[in-house]
Amino acid sequence: MRPMIGRLAARLPLLMLLVCLAALARPSYAQEDDGLLPVTEAYKLSADASTLGVLKLHWEIAPDYYLYRGRMKLKPADGVSLGEPTFPDGEKHHDEYLGDVEIYHHAIDASVPYTVAPGATRLRLGVQFQGCHEVDPKICYPPHTEQLDLPLPAAGIATTGGGSLGAALQSLGATHGSTGSDTPLPAGQAFRLEAVPQDRQHLLLRWTMPPGYYLYRDQTRLQLRDGEGLALVPQWPAGTRKDDPHFGNVTVYFNELDLPVTVTGDLGGRTRLALEASFQGCQDGGLCYPMMTRVLDVDLASVAPTTGTPAATAPEAPPAPATQGPLQTSLWLALLLALGGGLVLNLMPCVLPVLSIKAVGLLESGESPARARAHAIAYTAGVLVSFVALGLGILALRSAGHALGWGTQLQQPLLVGVLALVMLAVGLSMSGLVQFGASLGNTGTRLASRGGMAGDFFTGVLAVVVASPCTAPFMGTALAYAFAAPAVSALLVFVVLGLGLALPFLAVGFVPALARRLPRPGRWMETLKQLLAFPMYLTAAWLAWVLANQRGADAVGLLLVAAVFLALTLWWFERSRGRAGLVRAPVLLALLATAVPLYALAQLPAPVRAAQAQAGTVAYSPEKLAQLRAAGTPVFVDMTADWCVTCKANEHTVLDTAAFRALLQRTGAVYMKGDWTDVNPTIAAFLEQYHSPGVPLYVVFPRGGGEGRKLPTVLTSGLVEQALTEAAR
Structure with a gap:
């Protein structure tokens, strides 16, 4: 008996822990106790695929229950392609764990466009959703997935290749362009498409439709076949807003659509392009066509258009856009601007924390010219290697057709979190709380310790990382050239930009007269080093603020947990120094343990939020900009991001001032703002249109129409006043 009691006593702490965990976990998920409904009864899902190309979903929600809009996900089976689902606006709700969200009560109706593989007869997909019980007992169900297996309409199946519906429509050729009949036209007659090359970098796609037919903007996809290293950037004109029975509130085009398209990348010696256009349209009040795909053979050596229909004739091409292309800048001018831009970048506030580290290193090496040269060479190597790696990454993503800009790595919350922890660790090192040495594997974290080539090299790497939220004068043109130039030329620009950033420290290391002007090392340097730790802490705080804007309070909470584990790591590292x-x-x-909350941070979804702007500003959208320009209103467009330090400096000194608001009122101009803190293809297209490698981008559109005027990245009140005054004339 006693051995049994002893064993029970030994296991008592474990049993108590399991009981506590069970008690804590009990309210986390819905059970069928206390009158709670099973998830399939609380949220009854029904689906209807009888409408060609559109899946309709309907939820019946029991009283005292609700569903999260942001937790709804669709998972298609093989051979099924889903478009963007259309959900109704939900009720605003502040959730204890998820922050500001939208929820649904009572019932929801949603629609999802789809296509299936040729010959398919059934539509298979998974629908995931999550909801809560909002009165006692207040619990939330875990995410629930229902698998749908629905028959497709027998009269015609929406397939990626046109399918039986395409053949059926072709058999209706007796109508031949008649618009007085309700019988739908064959797809080739209802939607004529042609491509007009305006120059080697600009095309015009023109859809021509009979009266009563329209084309969806958001169902249009463009790509190049065998177009490695090239990408297409469309510039969508304002369309017509339509409450569509299939897709909800959408933008459509009636009668004719002229779509300017920019070809980015190195065309080399290409004389022809194979452009693949996939699109979808409808007969107003009648049939909606399945997704159509046309391949256009574009002859770049000729001004004559190529068409997507054999009988089409070539229209007169409109004038090419007046915006100057980046490759009209010569390579030598781009290199000169890159050198100057990198040099000026040293004066920008984003580089200040790393300059603090480098200044300490230079002062410590003051007693030895050879040591000063070693510091300068290692730092320069870190800067140049980082810029080359950045250039290679941009070229690789550009060849894959992705849009990328200067500083866009800070659109990734995981990188923002990691960088904040690096700044915290460096600050703790400069404060003397921890000393990184070679025992860490020479990973380059000896940022402020005396000596060490690896530390100087990593300081150069860090300088490039923290410099990316800033842009300096001269940089814009050079970077725009690099983002569009051939690979070798682009890499040269990045190398010279890095050389400009490292040039002041190279000069101090290799010019003895400059090195002699540095203060002599002494005990005061330790105080200076500890004082310079505080810019590192401020940088970590700023990055936490950026993270809050990207992913909300949950992300900041996870970052703080990671920071605590990092502090634990460094504390134990110091205590165990020299031990086994x-x-x-x-x-x-x-x-x-530090990596666990960072992993969770990377999984957080972007918050669902509508485009919002501050008081006195208008949120950017191409449609709103087109409306304002059509009304004859001058517009000041500001493309910004929370991680862009230059943007924030311009806002503080110029744009968020009473003088600027008075200037807007005097000139009758509208201040339109676009937020690129997170990935946004619409803003990326606007940046591409004006050959901007990133933010900030400021464009002033005049009252009477005409091309927008692009302003420098660093603003002054006088410059903005002159631009808006001229635009208002």
Whole structure:
């Protein structure tokens, strides 16, 4: 009996822990106790695929229950392609864990466009959703997925290749362009498409439709076949807003659509392009066509258009856009501007924290010219290697057809979180709380310790990372050239930009007269080094603020948890210095624990939020801009991001001032703002249109029409006043 009691006593702490965990976990998920409904009864899902190309979903929601809009996901089976689902606007709700969200009560109706593989007869997909019970007991169900297997309409199946519906429509050729009949036209007659090359970098796509037919903007996809290294950037004109029975409130085009398209990348010696256009349209009040695909053979050596229909004739091409292309800048001018831009970048506020580290390193090496040269060379190597890596990454993504801009790596919340922790660790090192040495594997974290080539090299890497939220004068033109130039020329621009950033420290390292002007090392340097730790802490705080704007309060909470584990890692690292390897093992465990909240941070979804702007501003959209320009209103467009330090400096000194608001009122101009803090293809297309490698971008559109005027990246009140005054004439 006693051995049994002893065993129970030994296991008592474990049993108590399991009981506590069970008690804590009990309210997390809905059970069928206390009158709670099973998830399939609380949220009854029904689906209807009888409408060609559109899946309709309907939820019946029981009283006292609600569904999250942001937790609805669709997972198509093989051979099924889903378009963008259309959900109704939900009720605004502040959730204790998810922050500001939208929820649904009572019932929801949603629609999802789809296509299936040729010959398919059934539509298969998974529908995931999550909801809560909002009165006692207040619980939330775990995410629930229902698998749908629905028959497709026998009269015609929407397939990626046109399918039986395409053949059926072709058999209706007796109508031949008649618009007085309700019988739908064959797809080739209802939607004629042609491509007009305006120059080697600009095309015009023109859809021509009979009266009563329209084309969806958001169902149009463009790509190049065998177009490695090239990408297409359309510039959508304002269309007509339509409450569509299939897709909800959408933008459509009636009668004719002229779509300017920019070809980005190095065309080399290409004389022809194979442009593939996939699109979908409808007969107003009648049949909606399945997705159509046309391949256009574009002859770049000729001004004559190529057409998507054999009988089409070539219209007169409109004048090419007046915006100057980046490749009209010569390589030598781009290199000169890159050198100047990199040099001026040293004066921008984003580089200040790393300059603090480098200044300490230079002062510490003051007693030895050879040591000063070693510091300068290692730092320059870190800067140049980082810029080359950045250039190679941009070229690789550009060849894959992705849009990328200067500083867009800070659109990734995981990188923002990691960088904030790096700044915190560096600050703790400069404060003297931890000393990184070679025992960390020479990973380059010896940022402020005396000596060490690896530390200087990593300081150069860090300088490039923190410099990316800033743009300096001269940089814009050079970067725009690099983002569109051939690979070798683009890499040269990035190398010279890095050389400009490193040039002041190279000069101090290799010009003895400059090195002699540095203060002599002494005890005061330790105080200076500790004082310069505070810009590092401020940088970490700023990055946490950026993260809050990207992913909300949950992301900041996870970052703080990671920071606590990082502090634990560094604390144990210092305590175990010089001890046996087994004693230092917890350092690795604490470091792994630091990675867990970072992993969770990377999984957080972007918050569902409508485009909003501050008081006195208008949120950017191409449609709203077109409406204002059509009404004869001058417009000041500001493309910005929370991680862009230059943007924030311009706002503080010029744009968020009473003088600027008075200027807007005096000139009758509208201040339109676009937020590129997160990935936004619409804003990326606007940046591409004006050959801007990133933000900030400021464009002033005049009252009487005409091309927008692009302003410098660093603003002054006088410059903005002159631009708006001229635009208002």
